[in-house]
Amino acid sequence: MARLNSPEALRKFRQAILSKRDPANPCISICAGAGCVASGADEVIDAFKKEIEKAGLTTTVDTKGTGCPGFCERGPVVVIYPAEICYLQVQAEDVPEIVEQTIKENKVIERLLYEDPATGEKAVKESDISFYKSQQRTVLCNNIKIDSKNIDDYLAIGGYAALAKALNEMTDVEVLEEVKKSNLRGRGGAGFPAGRKWEGSRNASEPIKYVIVNADEGDPGAFMDRALLEGNPHSILEGLIIGGYAIGSNEGYFYVRQEYPLAVENITLAIKQAEDYGLLGKNILGSGFDFQVFVHKGAGAFVCGESTALMTSLEGKVGEPRPKYTRSNIKGLWNRPSVLNNVETWANVPLIVNKGADWFTSVGTESSKGTKIFSLVGKITNTGLVEVPMGMTLRDIIYKIGGGIPGGKKFKAVQTGGPSGGCIPEDKLDLKVGFDELTQAGSMMGSGGMIVRDEDTCMVDVARYFIEFLTDESCGKCVPCREGLRQMHRILTNITRGKGKDGDIELLEELSETAVEASLCALGKSAPNPFLSTLRYFRDEYEAHINDKRCPSLSCKALTAYYIDPSKCQACMICARKCPVEAIDGGKKKIHVIDQDKCTKCGTCIEVCPPRFDAVKKCSGVPIPSSIPEEERNLIRKSDEK
Numbered sequence: 001m002a003r004l005n006s007p008e009a010l011r012k013f014r015q016a017i018l019s020k021r022d023p024a025n026p027c028i029s030i031c032a033g034a035g036c037v038a039s040g041a042d043e044v045i046d047a048f049k050k051e052i053e054k055a056g057l058t059t060t061v062d063t064k065g066t067g068c069p070g071f072c073e074r075g076p077v078v079v080i081y082p083a084e085i086c087y088l089q090v091q092a093e094d095v096p097e098i099v100e101q102t103i104k105e106n107k108v109i110e111r112l113l114y115e116d117p118a119t120g121e122k123a124v125k126e127s128d129i130s131f132y133k134s135q136q137r138t139v140l141c142n143n144i145k146i147d148s149k150n151i152d153d154y155l156a157i158g159g160y161a162a163l164a165k166a167l168n169e170m171t172d173v174e175v176l177e178e179v180k181k182s183n184l185r186g187r188g189g190a191g192f193p194a195g196r197k198w199e200g201s202r203n204a205s206e207p208i209k210y211v212i213v214n215a216d217e218g219d220p221g222a223f224m225d226r227a228l229l230e231g232n233p234h235s236i237l238e239g240l241i242i243g244g245y246a247i248g249s250n251e252g253y254f255y256v257r258q259e260y261p262l263a264v265e266n267i268t269l270a271i272k273q274a275e276d277y278g279l280l281g282k283n284i285l286g287s288g289f290d291f292q293v294f295v296h297k298g299a300g301a302f303v304c305g306e307s308t309a310l311m312t313s314l315e316g317k318v319g320e321p322r323p324k325y326t327r328s329n330i331k332g333l334w335n336r337p338s339v340l341n342n343v344e345t346w347a348n349v350p351l352i353v354n355k356g357a358d359w360f361t362s363v364g365t366e367s368s369k370g371t372k373i374f375s376l377v378g379k380i381t382n383t384g385l386v387e388v389p390m391g392m393t394l395r396d397i398i399y400k401i402g403g404g405i406p407g408g409k410k411f412k413a414v415q416t417g418g419p420s421g422g423c424i425p426e427d428k429l430d431l432k433v434g435f436d437e438l439t440q441a442g443s444m445m446g447s448g449g450m451i452v453r454d455e456d457t458c459m460v461d462v463a464r465y466f467i468e469f470l471t472d473e474s475c476g477k478c479v480p481c482r483e484g485l486r487q488m489h490r491i492l493t494n495i496t497r498g499k500g501k502d503g504d505i506e507l508l509e510e511l512s513e514t515a516v517e518a519s520l521c522a523l524g525k526s527a528p529n530p531f532l533s534t535l536r537y538f539r540d541e542y543e544a545h546i547n548d549k550r551c552p553s554l555s556c557k558a559l560t561a562y563y564i565d566p567s568k569c570q571a572c573m574i575c576a577r578k579c580p581v582e583a584i585d586g587g588k589k590k591i592h593v594i595d596q597d598k599c600t601k602c603g604t605c606i607e608v609c610p611p612r613f614d615a616v617k618k619c620s621g622v623p624i625p626s627s628i629p630e631e632e633r634n635l636i637r638k639s640d641e642k
Helices: 007-019 034-038 041-054 092-104 151-156 161-169 172-182 194-203 224-231 233-247 261-276 307-314 343-355 357-361 394-401 435-440 459-473 479-496 504-518 522-526 529-547 574-578 604-608
Strands: 027-031 062-066 078-081 085-087 210-215 251-257 292-298 338-342 371-378 384-389 411-416 422-425 449-454 561-564 616-619
Touching: 007 151, 007 161, 027 034, 027 041, 034 041, 041 062, 041 092, 078 092, 085 092, 151 233, 151 261, 161 233, 161 343, 172 194, 172 233, 172 343, 172 357, 194 233, 194 338, 210 224, 210 233, 210 307, 210 343, 224 233, 224 261, 224 343, 224 371, 233 251, 233 261, 233 292, 233 338, 233 343, 251 261, 251 307, 261 292, 292 307, 307 338, 338 343, 343 357, 371 394, 384 394, 394 411, 411 459, 411 529, 422 529, 459 479, 459 529, 479 504, 479 522, 479 529, 504 522, 504 529, 561 604, 574 604, 604 616
Parallel strands: 027 062, 210 251, 210 338, 251 292, 371 449
Antiparallel strands: 027 078, 078 085, 371 384, 411 422, 411 449, 561 616
């Protein structure tokens, strides 16, 4: 294909693509994101292609593997356009029926539809599913509509129109001013205004400048950036090119986690396709603007998500943070002006250029504009990616979109901002989601992780877990972080093991203050947040662990014991057979007893005990009920009395 050498050539080519497509013909979109692939999406895609060919429908029915639409809990997801019929948890064996019933006869298959657990109503369209109803999807919306490996699909929905507009109709200064006017704040964590960061680099005297995509997503439970890179890589690439034009840069980088092989594959392919089409490289669209892009695979160090550590890694050195005497937008990569934004931030840029800053600022709060993508995981009914307007409450996200807490359990807390974020309790569920609002509540926006906790979660152990994670991921360069976190982890571990003592809380607070004040980079400065936020809202749990040697959530193994209620035991022997250490004594007609010396507290017994019996119990901080005498353990059933 000949390179597109002008905006007009791009427009004509887009029209040519659309002219070959009949919008009335069926298009079967199958999520090919990593989550759905793990659930069998590749087999579903192959089955559809074979079945469509077998039915002689290849000329009228399009089948494509797409990006993640977000509803990961119910994958593989299939959406059939133009009717927008949405099928969930589709397997390869379902495909012949879908082709026969839905494609050929235009009939809906009820068993594959979403059923609302509260009302029992079934939703035919994706937009009718409660998970999607309250979302406002502007960045994620095209993931399910396009083949992530096909640039023509991106062009067909208006892709690279923003780039053409920026290069042909706007000056670099006008692009910069539009981004500034939008008040787009970085979606990677700190929430620094993107326009101000760009302006600093543009105004720097050094002629060589860089723009960089931070795709080193390392937060446990977070996969927003991965989904965008896998599903719509051209949107991020287009944003990066526009950013390069705005600040006067001719070179950009994608820093991607090596653990994201599909994301690396798709963005590498997108760069090659854009080069082939004349949308990247020399004299883009005849504008005289040159721009090249490289992909760098990170080695998986969490600290490389920090700006200076990332740039040090890009330079081929060990990924360690460096002092920020001068901001990286002035002296960053190779000591030159460098604009670093995360994946989601760059993906918003084409939308702002196309639709204008006023459109972008019409959504959100006073200080937080636009939408935000969250990875909603944990103890939540609907797990997946959600995109919501800034200012939506935590309650609406968790209950309207997430479907609430499964199993009839009570909500306890939600952690936002990843490992360095904070835990927000139930009485703050009406908090509006925004950069400043979350910070004031003792947490942070972060990249967008949102982990829901239920009543069975020990908040002391949550703090211990994330401090352990951050201890392991610390680069070790500065003492407050390296040694401070290590000591915090030791103290928190002792507390969860029943070895806490007076003064531990105060010492943890002192170590936290030192890390916040004296650490070199943002990882160390924010690392104490899991402890500080859980102490702020759940201090009673810390005191119970230390003073009473009790875990209120019955979660910490060292402080918890299992026993069998003799009044409820039916001698079914299920727990005895399943116990991995043979710690349960009992026969077919003999009430069971747990040998506390043998018990490893694995919890298998309580998991397998039939709910109708509910005989296995947990306790903490109180003596285990005494076992009944041996002579009273014989179970007399009603049938035996007859």
